[in-house]
Amino acid sequence: MKTYLTIFGVGLLSSSVMASSYIYQPIGSSTVLGSYGNRHALSTAGANPASSYFMANLQGFRVGFIGPVGIGVEGGGVGDINDKLDELDDIFDEDFEQRINIDSIKAQAAVASDPDAFTVAKIDEVLADINGSLDQSDTIISDIGQTTYVKFSTTAQAPFMPIIYKTRRRGVFTLDAGASLVGRADIIADELTLTGVEDLEAITTASGLNSVDTSNIDIESDTSLYLKRASDFRVSLGYSEMVSRSTSSALIVGGRLNFHRFSLDQKVTVLTEDEDPSVSYGDFFLGRESVSSNVSLDLGVILTGRNYQLGASIANVNEPEFDYNSMVSNCSGLPTADQSSCEARLRLSNKGAIELNETYKMESQVTLDAALKSKDQHFSLAASYDANPILDPLGDEYQWAVVSLSYFSGNWVLPGMRVGVRKNLAGSELNYYTAGLTFYRRLDFDVAYAPENDEGNSGAYFSAGYSFVF
Numbered sequence: 001m002k003t004y005l006t007i008f009g010v011g012l013l014s015s016s017v018m019a020s021s022y023i024y025q026p027i028g029s030s031t032v033l034g035s036y037g038n039r040h041a042l043s044t045a046g047a048n049p050a051s052s053y054f055m056a057n058l059q060g061f062r063v064g065f066i067g068p069v070g071i072g073v074e075g076g077g078v079g080d081i082n083d084k085l086d087e088l089d090d091i092f093d094e095d096f097e098q099r100i101n102i103d104s105i106k107a108q109a110a111v112a113s114d115p116d117a118f119t120v121a122k123i124d125e126v127l128a129d130i131n132g133s134l135d136q137s138d139t140i141i142s143d144i145g146q147t148t149y150v151k152f153s154t155t156a157q158a159p160f161m162p163i164i165y166k167t168r169r170r171g172v173f174t175l176d177a178g179a180s181l182v183g184r185a186d187i188i189a190d191e192l193t194l195t196g197v198e199d200l201e202a203i204t205t206a207s208g209l210n211s212v213d214t215s216n217i218d219i220e221s222d223t224s225l226y227l228k229r230a231s232d233f234r235v236s237l238g239y240s241e242m243v244s245r246s247t248s249s250a251l252i253v254g255g256r257l258n259f260h261r262f263s264l265d266q267k268v269t270v271l272t273e274d275e276d277p278s279v280s281y282g283d284f285f286l287g288r289e290s291v292s293s294n295v296s297l298d299l300g301v302i303l304t305g306r307n308y309q310l311g312a313s314i315a316n317v318n319e320p321e322f323d324y325n326s327m328v329s330n331c332s333g334l335p336t337a338d339q340s341s342c343e344a345r346l347r348l349s350n351k352g353a354i355e356l357n358e359t360y361k362m363e364s365q366v367t368l369d370a371a372l373k374s375k376d377q378h379f380s381l382a383a384s385y386d387a388n389p390i391l392d393p394l395g396d397e398y399q400w401a402v403v404s405l406s407y408f409s410g411n412w413v414l415p416g417m418r419v420g421v422r423k424n425l426a427g428s429e430l431n432y433y434t435a436g437l438t439f440y441r442r443l444d445f446d447v448a449y450a451p452e453n454d455e456g457n458s459g460a461y462f463s464a465g466y467s468f469v470f
Helices: 002-015 042-046 049-054 081-092 096-100 102-110 115-147 198-202 206-211 281-286 336-350
Strands: 060-076 149-157 163-166 172-188 193-195 218-220 224-245 249-270 291-305 308-315 321-323 359-361 365-373 379-386 400-407 416-424 431-439 443-450 458-467
Touching (some): 042 060, 042 458, 049 291, 049 308, 060 443, 096 115, 102 115, 102 206, 115 172, 115 193, 172 249, 172 281, 224 336, 249 281, 249 336
Antiparallel strands (some): 060 149, 163 172, 224 249, 249 291, 291 308, 308 365, 321 359, 379 400, 416 431
16 A cells, blocks of 8 residues: 555656646637637637638638647645655554564563453553554545545647638638546545454453464454546537627627547555455556447627627536446456456445446536737737536536736747636636747747645646647
8 A cells, every 4th residue: 555655646746746637627728818819820710619710811721730739736745745645655564463562461461460351451462552552544645635635637629620611601611629638636535444464353251362363363454546537529510700890899609619529537456455456557547448429509699899709608508418428337356356347346436436327428517708908909808717616527517717928929930829717617726827939930838837826736737839820
């Protein structure tokens, strides 16, 4: 168990820096700009479906080239993880057979006025002392389970996507595709139990020590490493159109159908099991054994004027559902480590710690955005706000509020620049400070960093992409 916890802690410390599925954590310039659609940032067409109207010229195509590609990591409970692991090391390194020390008890009983009573009392004292140490460990492990996690994500847009085409009638069609992977590791805490002490507990006389066997004394617990993973292959088809126009403003509406191929899975590995499971953690996160398909619908509207832009959108109007790979199975006949994990997840399910048959519901979310901008959108001060929180495929809550200031240069030499703040109003409640640069009007780099908050959570995100000049 110590080894697993150490690996978990080292991994967390080395990567404790945001993640979520592509649906809830945008990539490209949207990392900074939020759901505000800016015609100079092609990746912002993936937010409000109506925003793709701005992305093409009067008539013709606009396409991406490479990316954007994003990667991020988020972690919690990092600050004192090393101290907690050191405390656990001291307990797990103990030789409980030596700590009980049958020979010492025999020697002390031999000189006691009542050897039998002394023996029973001494055994009770030693076992109570050991159980006290295990109770201390339970408290530490429970604290780790409640506060410590590591989560990662990676998202890639398909090459040359999105493809945007504006017709002669000024209707705009959009084809987009991408893939995303998000995974999370947690500790599920369970009580530590001292086993193999039945012979000791049954002793009523000093002579009984001669036949007691302490070689099988060990620790048992269902404390487990709990992994969850969601990967999605997505193809989107959208349409947007200007429905009314005056001398000072225009109203644009849009919709988008997203075809999803989700693979959702979870894995439980008992930390006190010495043998390795038959399926590696890398294979688990990259696997797509069980795939669930469905379609989601997004709708959006934008009111735009010379120096302002107002938008509203609703994602996942129909709230499609996707099934996790079931963890219900026959535990007999499995390799030792897999059998232990199988039996543990059944017990943990009975305690309500995990679900064996889980379904992910892609909840609907309303997003509002507003911007003050120059006529050509080179300058803009923008904000966006998710009106309600939603759960990502791994069960974490997200509700973003974003403020940004951006300048997109029309000059090949001077880079475009953008800065902002992105706050998750639910879940981890992290504040991300964001920034991005666009070189030669084609190459985009965007980053987000969240320093550790009061709950010990922190995160970081990076995105890069190359698109054709608009």
